[in-house]
Amino acid sequence: MKALREHKGLWWLVLVWMTGFAVLRVIQHLTLNTNGQDLSLFDYAIANTADGRFMQTIFRNPHLFGHHFSPILLLLVPLYWIHNGPMTLLLFQVAAVGASAVPFYFIAQWKFNDARVALLLTVSYLLYRKLTMGLMYDFHMEMMEPLFIFSAFWFAVQKRWGWYFAFLVLAMACKEDVALYLVPLGLFLVWRFQEKRVGWGTVGVCAVWFGVAAGWAVPHYHSAGLPHYFEEVFYGNLGSGLGEVVVLLVTHPARVLGEVLDPLSLRGLFNTFGAVLFLPLFAPASCLLTSAPRDPKTHLSEP
Template identity: 35%
Template sequence: MTEQVAIEGSDDAPVDPDDLDDVAVVRPTVNEWLGARTLPQILLTCAVLLWTAYFTQRSLDIHHGLGTSSYDSGLYDQGMWLLSRGEAPFITLMGRNMFGDHTSFVLLLLVPLYWIAPGAWIMFFSQSAVIAAGAIPVFLYGRRRLESEWFALIAAGTYLLHPAVGWANLENFHPDSFLGLFIGVALYAALERKWKLYGAFVVLSLLVKEDVSLVIVPLGIWVALRRSWRIGLITVFGSLWFMFTAMYVVMRGLIGQPTLNAWRIPFSQPGDGTGAAARRLIDTAVTNPTQLADHLRADGRPWYLWQMTSPFAWIFLRLPSVAMISALVLFTNVLSTFWYQYQVQYHYALVAVPALAIGTVYALGAVKSKVTVQSLEVPLRAVGIGALALSSFVAAFMWSPMPWGRTVLFHGDPDNVYAVTMREIIEEIPAGASVAAHHRVTPHIAYRTEIYQFPNPFRVVLYGPDRELEGIRLSERADRVDFVVLPTSEDENVADDFAVIEAAFVEVAANQFWVLYERDRSDPLPGN
């Protein structure tokens, strides 16, 4: 039996079809395949597995120690649980359809796990696993480009040690985490001209979120210029079409508008849609560029760029085209008025890391292995790898949530008194009951059709797509609430809201830190 095998060309030159030969293919047995694994491959596998186990455990400890919240843990848990029960994913924790908030269709891949063993482990294990697996495409590309699996292992390690990668593991749960793997594989496939693999992971990337085009469009442009103009243009226009469809068909059809985040565009005014906000930004950039420059320098934004790029020792500047695929994401993060977007501790930063990591490998591959200086051979590429390793380690020590770093870590204690007493209280709540609860409690009772973050639905706060509803009561929903779970502490800013409805509820369980109230149907809800 024969099949065609492509002869690998140089990194930037197209492969000549005439170089393809029919060669006999011998399929190795499992034992032969395992025996052929090298020490760097084994070490990478161990690193990915240990990373996944460590961060899964830390995430679950934080979750069970009441370190997660309605946003952004409970809402995804409720949405996927509803889908697993064949129901529409209308998230009562935020008052809108899960796919109207973001078109994260990738979450459908996790729904079957809710048929088998529903639980928070699904979110936190999958998140840690896909983020850790993002080191694999860095290694796969690096071993050929750098002509050394040991160098490739170090490059993969710089991805894992990047501050944005570690923090993304610990920030509740976000579908964006899948991009650590998906974007990395798409880049690797583009560089290696593996077009079927490339197409599959471009599609998977687009299914993560409506705005992934911010990195897929630059990837498509790079492919058009350096690999295949046809595939590149299909990528660009296909991703733009998907973004338009996701926002103006899916999201607008579900929540009445294409996005809820127009306010993040600087210089926008309350009530502006995306188009109006963009026009104000462009007008400011043209008529008052100094104001825009001041905005880009303000609030630590340059420090964010330093933290994102310094772990790679800026080696990618030697040949920057691949790393520049992340430039649009970095720019929009810095441009945003939303503080979280230009902080390395939040998930918005992760999207840029694969292109920076693989772009560094791409640039380092252009450095000669050795140069001769006054009859002395200098291993120049090895020097670059050493600089990369040192820079990555220092950045990880300074800013990553590593157990050996200087960052003060919150590991979470599932047996802390607040968590233990909370679990005692929620055991009293019947399955399927409608509940309004403190935001630290809601992620632990999310498997029900109606669960609200108090004071919703009695007083609307950050609920639904219509901000004009803020402060009002959703009477029909409020009347269906069976239980309320609140902390006993008076500094939780819930006493005033509960005082308004207190006459319609009876205390049924309490301990030192939590109180459970049940609706007394004999009394009408005050204010209805």
């Protein structure tokens, strides 16, 4: 109760924000303004799992994990036993994004030691254009990532390592490539927090997770005859599989650098950093957290 009284501004902010966007999402769906493919893809997979047909879909690969390894979706199956339909996904996404404001607020309060500054930053976060665009763009696992990553970082600040690794695993369970984005978090812990054991442990866990998820799970569930995952969406121009991508990184680093520095990629990086006034560039250590090896071109099309 004390925490509720001390941070009532935060709770009211999250409640009003969630209510507003929940109404918007319901209206969006009922007026036929949601996407018929992406939303249906996840709806079919979770509904089929709830009925005993594990992650089966009728789009792309017959099995969802043949496209993306996202075991976090299994947590939504019990919700489908209560209400089976895409509205469950849309409202759950609103709740997940709204909840991410809570660890964000506490991180900001820890950093600036001022509840008012933390609240203002949280307002700016919840109204951040790319966040709201992603929220309103049907349903995607990526929108759950801020909740888990912010929570992991907050528990790292508190040095509660059990909870830190629990949320780290939840974040990686959203999508196989999240493990790559979390490697810089481990390096950040080594550099800034001097937590070498935890930091390098994070790097190791991420490497193992990505290797198993992208190197075994996705190919295992992938249907023969369809475009391979790497060819279709993930660094396909660098190789047709995880092994080829790794070999190319070692043997032809200049080619990889050329991909990063081409005009389209640079534009993507400009859009990413420009949205926050390039402020991360003034804090090199913190900027490490944004240095994950994601294809910058995706920032042109993704929310």
